Amino acid sequence: MKIVQEVVLIWIVLALFLQNACNVEGRYHYHKGQKKKGSSSTSPVPPPESQDPAPPSPAYSPVPAVPSPPGPDPSNSSSSGIYDVTAFGAAGDGSSDDTPAFTAAWKAACAVESGVVLAPSGHTFMITSTIFSGPCKPGLVFQVDGVLMPPNGPDSWPKGDSKNQWLVFYRLDGMTLTGTGTIEGNGGPWWELPCKPHRGPSGQTASGPCESPTMIRFFMSSNLAVNGLRIQNSPQFHMKFDGCEGVQIEKLSISSPKLSPNTDGIHLGNTKSVGIYNSMISNGDDCISIGTGCSDVNIEGVTCGPSHGISIGSLGVHNSQACVSNITVRNVMIRESDNGLRIKTWQGGSGSVTGISFENIQMEDVRNCIIVDQYYCLSKACRNETSAVYVNDLSYRNIKGTYNVISPPIHFACSDTVPCTNITMSEVELLPHEGELVDDPFCWNAYGVQETVTIPPIDCLRDGMPQTVAESPAYSC
Template identity: 75%
Template sequence: MEIHRGLLFLWIATILLLQKSSNVEGRHHVTKKHKKKNASKGSPAYAPSPEGPISQSPNYSPPVPSDPNDPTNSSRNCIFDVTSYGAVGDGETDDTAAFTAAWKAACQVESGIVLAPVDHVFMITSTIFSGPCKPGLVFQVDGVLMPPNGPDCWPKSDSNKQWLVFYRLDQMTFTGTGTIEGNGKDWWELPCKPHRGPNGSTLPGPCNSPALIRFFMSSNLVVSGLRIQNSPQFHMKFDGCEGVLIDKLSISSPKLSPNTDGIHIENTKSVGIYNSVIGNGDDCISIGPGCSNVDIEAVTCGPSHGISIGSLGVHNSRACVSNITVRNAILKDSDNGLRIKTWQGGTGSVTGISFENIQMDNVRNSIIIDQYYCLSKACRNQTSAVYLSDVTYRNIKGTYDVRSPPIHFACSDSVACTNITMSEVELLPYEGVLVDDPFCWNAYGTQETLTIPPIDCLKEGMGHKLAESSLYSC
């Protein structure tokens, strides 16, 4: 009897222990922080593309809100369905008032959700969703959300430079299973800025076309899960923000759509961009001045103009960019691959740049530094330039478009690029044969391994010291 009683006690104790363990696990609150470089990868539940790279969303600092799809969070949130505030969702009715009313209500409670439900097409005009709001606010689009159809339908009183603006927010999430449709076609054809057309022709381009989504002066942001397409101009911009997590996005617009950058950041720090597929008519990711601590991983990019740092230093301005990492990415059918571009006459610096484990597929200008960037033929050579140093290219492999050399380092006459590192760079012609060898001008660095094609033009040493170091320190 004592043995049975002891076994019964042991069984009850085991059940209680398992329940306690399950409850603790259910309450666990995940905060994303940057992974260490050598951390092992897991197998995520989301695959952005059958042939694209996949990465578990790395841990990330500074802290941002936890995953909005975590059921331990959603069950405690208050939902503000825009249809309850009068939204029709027929694709024609102006639903702006309903969205702003739902936003104001959700803004006043913790973990409020503004919901644009599935099976609806909501049309709203240019709107600023501003804070401050209670923490944990979620803007969730499960249906379709779009602006008026083209410039002729755009209200004359609205800004034509931006559509959705999120301003002065902290701990806010923009997510959902739906689509943000930009209706950009008519904007691309405005007769202002020329751009490439079919068969080498030139077509008109955008005037003050609106950026689709802009986050301004905000912190601790999460953007995930959405399909964003056909923006009139930039699909998504972050300006003056800190602590941004972008995960599992699909961004797309036609190859010849002008100025349709996928994700653009400027004056923004601590950014993670993961597990996303971007194809468009300009840079798939562009990094402007004032950015630091940016981690890009498991992104499939193309067609596009590649992943770009810059342009920087326009109109003799100062630009500081540091600690940018791009790894485990695919670039395909793009006019540029990994690009750093600066104007003559700028100051400041670009330092601590790492490109690692990149697969190229028919990419023109696969690896390019261009310190003579100019949009016309009237730009003059100047003595000052943005200083480039500590740039690493490691395990960059694949094929390139033979119309341009796959490696092009054009550094300033007076301010050399220094400490460029090349390791396991192997680039072969996509078709045909290479006409020109890799190009270098005033570029210093080392080759840890032999490069294909051989790059004999990279100078050894550190280059000359800068005469006025204060111009180039950040």
């Protein structure tokens, strides 16, 4: 009986063993099936965290799988470094306030290398007075392909905003302002303020404050590039550079009506190492104006007019010191302008203007083609002063064209006590735009030489060098 029990027990154990073997083989085939569906024979199944998750809801992820027109949203654009302001909420309809979108796009682009703030074509963006400040990562670009404009006139200007400036770029290094679009200043209502010249009720200028915004201002910045844009109808100066170094301006179109007041095209103040090339500027004031503290400025291939010409100054106001040096203007056309090549200083100043070269200049119907005016004054109340900004080392070469006979084409009015010195005239030929050859050139206390005969003849320059200004500390910069 005992033997029979042992045999039964052995069969039971054997049966259990065979059942387990079948189960193991079943699990093995199950895994083979999974490999055929998703994995190679050599790689394990990817863990769940490495698989593509289900698309999150829009509330938690602003990035669409495929960018939708008209432009990418902020997160998606960051992958290419382009921050389209429409993706930050800019309406671009010409009436909505798009300032928050521009400041948000600026902040994002400023934080990455070679970031681009893009105002795309097909839109008109209205923004209020804004300071775009740095420092930012290198290579920042502000690209305007559409239209960018301020509120329309002083009545629409936000009460808390500065009326002295609109777009300010501050403390930046290596920034570019560019694009194929237009920066529109909406200057008309500002020009009609009664405190503007000849805008009063009886044709006279009314007294009182007359704040008007400079359109674009670069302040305390370096290694700047501005190119390709159309900039027009500024309330006051179109573009201004203060305390900058390393500026290249190229292929700009700057325009406003001939009678628009104080609408200088490009103004430089305390700015060094500047190139202005291949641009068209027509406006109601100086085409390019150069203030104190400027040096190493090269202007070439520029067409000015109608305008007030290319001006150095005014300098030395309120008995201040003014220093300007190494300015070169060549291959320039000036047409239908009140002045051509002008240097203007107030009496009572100090410092110097030196190393100024004008070469290959074409004039067309220009009053005061060549003028140095050291008696500049905006009223009849200016007193005679004994000190003045010293004007030295001026070169005029190959200056040709026509002048408006209202004024003599050459005018050197230098200080009684501080003569202009080292003036060189060569190949200067200026004929009347209409009528006969009239007034002779005017010179007062001006020293220089003619390397060739000028037209009209200029016999009023003094020879040599006066001793009164030599090595005087008042004129050192």
